[in-house]
Amino acid sequence: MAELRLIDAINQALHEEMERDERVLVLGEDVGRKGGVFGATEGLYDRFGGERVIDTPLAESSIVGVAIGMAANGLLPVAEIQFADFIFPAMNQILSEAARMRYRSNGAFGCPLVIRAPYGGGVHGALYHSQSVEAFFAHIPGLKVVVPYHPGDAKGLLKASIRDPDPVLFFEHKKLYRMVRGEVPEGDYIVPLGKAAIRREGKDLSVFAYGLMLHEALVAAEEVAKEGIDAEVVDLRTLRPLDKETLLASVRKTNRALIVYEDNGFLGYGAELAAILAEEAFFDLDAPIMRVTGPEVPAVPYAPPLERWFMPDARRIAEAMRRLAQY
Amino acid sequence: MESKEARGVREIESRHQALGLAGEHLLEMYYYMALARALDERMWVLQRAGKVPFVISGQGHEGAQAGVMYAIDRDLDWFVPYYRSVCAVLMKGMTPRELMLSLFAKAEDPSSGGRQMPGHYGHPRYKILSTSSPVGTQYPHAVGIAYAAKVRKTGEICVVSIGDGGTSQGDWHEALNFASIHRCPVVFVVENNGYAISVPQELQMAVRDIAVRAQGYGIPGYTVDGSDVLAVYAVAKEAVERARRGEGPSLVECKVVRLTAHSSDDRQEKYRPVEELEAIRSVDPLVVFRHYLERAGIMDEAKYTEIHTRIREEVDDATTYAELAPYPDPLTATRHVYFEENGE
Structure with missing residues (x-):
């Protein structure tokens, strides 16, 4: 391959x-x-x-x-x-x-x-x-x-x-x-729409992400693993239709949810994930749902320090993981 | 010596004969125009009587539509309509019952199963693409249909219609630009009745004839009297043949009159002078064409009565049928959001 x-x-x-x-x-x-x-x-x-x-x-x-x-x-x-x-x-x-x-x-x-x-x-x-x-x-x-x-x-x-x-x-x-x-995989390889993938199995908390943020979440998970926090990282892959089963099953296992997306937080995609978890997994949660998102500015600014300020990254995700694990 | 009247008839006959049309063809066109008008008038009556909430239609546009649709291959070719295309969709195969089912928003409505407002036609069997309410979006669709016809070598062309207001949309421009670059087999029709709801043409554009814009895309543009069915047919035929030959699109602007308000929610007396509303009656395409047919000796009183009796029966039948037909079940409202494996 x-x-x-x-x-x-x-x-x-x-x-x-x-x-x-x-x-x-x-x-x-x-x-x-x-x-x-x-x-x-x-x-x-x-x-x-x-x-x-x-x-x-x-x-x-x-x-x-x-x-x-x-x-x-x-x-x-x-x-x-x-x-x-x-x-x-x-x-x-x-x-x-x-x-x-x-x-x-x-x-x-x-x-x-x-x-x-x-x-x-x-x-x-x-x-x-x-x-x-x-x-x-x-x-x-x-x-x-x-x-x-x-x-x-x-x-x-x-x-x-x-x-x-x-x-x-x-x-x-x-x-x-x-x-x-x-x-x-070579040849006719199909990944069906509507199915999430668990990229890293873990038992302490669940991280839900997609795209670049999934990569950052994986880096962060390895980082906090050294401190004894075992994070599960779920790659949503298809945002609509959402694989709700995998989402809920992961939270029922870890009882903690962190949602990461690059877009600004307010009414972003992860807001819907949080709503679903609150509605359907409330009694499985041991901690409030947390989000790591882009800041509330209209778009990503250009100058390198400004862009770094905007972008959620492994460091910020790891910090959130620690807070969530300790809650 | 030939009488003046006989000479007049001969001149008239030569006009449609020169286009390769016989009396029976003209009667077919007339039938559809009169059917569209009768259905249309009935729809307004039903709305005013409180039987249906809304009507939007095409009184005054029938001549332009009949002339264009008679020039295409109605079985082979595609049509992308807009909300005034009553006569055109009838000629493309839709029945009076089907139009009335849509007016009453009944389950059997083939355009949308009662989901859309009336006037949003669509019918896959007759190759009439489903339409929406935002104005102008249909123009790029027609280009895509025509591009596909070219790539797949189906021999189809696509006709698309819009009003004068719609030509202000970016989609209108983008469609003409794309189609002319790729010589897509499409005929762009504009039914220019001079008003976009209440906004007159001089506040919609700075040109008198929309067809002059064709030059900006390197394609032929025609301005034609939409109340003159034969003139429209002649121009449309040229555009259709050009498309069929693979030479690309044309822009056909038909100057028509809007005999009714924009829709049943509008009152055009508020913004159109009374004299204007009286004057446009004299260029009602149905009146003009009837006059032509009588002078050419194609339609006499008996023929007229025969056609209109048939139409009245059809309109009555369609009205009764649609009124009695069941509404869609709310349990079906979640269907067809996405493809259904076992869907109908």
Whole structure:
């Protein structure tokens, strides 16, 4: 099995799906000749040509809107939004159209569409190249939201998303693209949507995270392990539909919950996790639910000390783990 | 020596014959226009009588819609409608019963099973894409459908409709831009009735003819009198043939009149002068076309009565059927959020 980076796993999944099914096509800004600004679509243009690998005009609403039409007429489009920060012009198409196509037509029309977008901070991207936007989309019934951490997952989840009959938002943390390597099974490897993964088993407390924060949580767990705190680290992988069973089972085992997300805390994705735990696992909790999140500012600032101030990291997560373990 | 009247008939006949249309074709177009109008009027009556909460429709737009839809292959091609497309969706295959089921929001409504407001058409069997309420979003969808038709070599083209207000949306521009770059087989129709609810065209745009914008995308643009069915047909045919040949999209602007208020929640006397409302009656496409058919000797009093008797029966049947049909069960309201393995 090959050890690949996240970006390579995504590229491989795209190659394999386009090879396997001629209905699959890729569209977005710079995805063709350039192979994407991060290289996710590298090689696709040469292999499959400009008709299936479309360099679109710089207009996000029509990238998604045109993809919705393609999906209605028999294609399986994978749209790339160059940075998650630029997805908002397409919000109306995603929310009012893609998410509601099946519901509003009473099941008559579907919208098999994947929207890939690099998200997240820690890469000197400042206010408009660093955002975590998952909460906006995870809020919407009709959408599925996936955030891979492990390169193997990135391949398996992307393939599952492309084959899914409903619209999937696929957020890739851009700092993870080339940061860690992981085993990526060759060939037709699928990771089903809606299943969390326990990355580290533990008995003292549960940490729930996804994307880059999952990596930071794993580092933090090893750190506090030296002090005798045995943390369980749960990789949510799919934010909608949420794997509630794994979430609840982990808390019933450890009786302590720490939720980590990079987005600012107020009404972020983890707020819903906290609500579910409060509603359904209240009597299993030995301590208040804790969160480590980004601060309440509109976006990630640029200057290195400011960016470091913004980003939740292993050190902060470890501190929270200690507080939670001692509660 | 030929009488003046006979010469007039001959001139008129040559107009539709030059387009390859026979009398029976014109009667079919007329039938759909009159059916759309009768259904539409009934819907307003039902709303005013308190039987349904809302109506939005297309009185005055029927000529433009009939001319465009007659130019496409109604079995093969796609249509992406908007809320005034009453006549167009009927021509594409939807039945009076289906439209009335949607008005009454009944379970059997094929557009949405009673989930959407009336006027939000959609029907996979007739290749009518489901539509929403935000204006303009349908334009990129039509481009995607047309792009897929091109890639999959299905031979289909796609027609999409919108009003003049919708052309102010970014999606409208983005769609024309994308489609013209990739020469997508799509016909962009604008039914310009001069008003976006109450906002007149001069406050919507600084151009008189929307079709001039086609130049900005490097595609042909046509402005045509939407009350003249044959003129619309001629232009639409050209646009459809161009799309079919793989030469790309066209923009067809039909100048139409809005005979009713925007919707049943609007009162257009508040913002349109009385003289204007009286004047537009004279270019009612149904009146204009009836006059043409009579002068061309295609429709006489007997034919007219026959057509309208049939239509009245159909509208009555549709009304009764839809009124008696059951509402959707609230237990079904959670269905079809996502694909269902065993869904219908």
